[in-house]
Amino acid sequence: MAHSQTAEPTRRDFLFIASAAMGAVGAGSVLVPLVNQMNPAADVLALASIEIDLAPIQTGQSVTFTWRSHPLFVRRRTPEEISAARAVQPGQFLDPFARNASLPENTPATDENRLRPTSGEAKPEWLVLVGVCTHLGCTPEASTAQSVQGEFGGWLCHCHGSQYDTSGRVRVGPAPRNLDVPEYVFLSDTRIKVG
Numbered sequence: 001m002a003h004s005q006t007a008e009p010t011r012r013d014f015l016f017i018a019s020a021a022m023g024a025v026g027a028g029s030v031l032v033p034l035v036n037q038m039n040p041a042a043d044v045l046a047l048a049s050i051e052i053d054l055a056p057i058q059t060g061q062s063v064t065f066t067w068r069s070h071p072l073f074v075r076r077r078t079p080e081e082i083s084a085a086r087a088v089q090p091g092q093f094l095d096p097f098a099r100n101a102s103l104p105e106n107t108p109a110t111d112e113n114r115l116r117p118t119s120g121e122a123k124p125e126w127l128v129l130v131g132v133c134t135h136l137g138c139t140p141e142a143s144t145a146q147s148v149q150g151e152f153g154g155w156l157c158h159c160h161g162s163q164y165d166t167s168g169r170v171r172v173g174p175a176p177r178n179l180d181v182p183e184y185v186f187l188s189d190t191r192i193k194v195g
Contacts, residue, residue: 050195052074054074054076057074059076059077059125060077067194071132073129074126075129076126077125077126084153084166088169094171095169095170097178099177101118101183102183102184111124114127115127115181117185118183120186123189127166127168128181129180130181133159134177135162135174138159139157140157140162151163154167155179182194
């Protein structure tokens with residue numbers, strides 16, 4: 001008579017499996033809160049994206065908002081600012097790349113590429129930029145109808161002299177990169193969501 005290779009589970013096998021299962025549950029109950037406490041707080045998540053009403057912004061006006069603890073520039077450009085930004089040949093930029101979070105890194109810094117939202121159609125009068133100078137993190141000052149900043153009508157960082165044009169591209173100074181364009185979408189003709 002042949003002896004069977006498969007044996008019935010014993011009490012020892014059951015205790016071993018039950019102990020391992022209880023150990024896994026115990027480890028999970030310790031690790032889940034530990035990992036969860038590393039997630040961003042509710043106030044940080046609330047700032048991850050903001051909605052901005054564009055209706056009060058006048059043509060030629062640049063308004064600064066706070067987004068992710070940084071200044072965010074929203075500018076309603078004049079037809080003259082749009083044509084000036086589009087007339088510049090790409091070879092004249094210190095930084096040849098668009099720096100638009102919605103586009104690949106090597107996208108050229110044309111005015112059209114600087115305006116492109118994450119989805120939907122670009123609106124040439126609206127420019128959305130992270131307002132942090134790419135040299136040392138200062139906040140550049142925007143040009144207004146009463147006070148043009150720098151030679152290019154955009155922004156001027158008074159700390160070290162970096163100048164940005166009406167598309168936020170660095171044209172003069174120690175800043176190595178164009179001002180960044182964050183991810184944003186138009187929710188309507190007068191409202192955007194950034195982030």
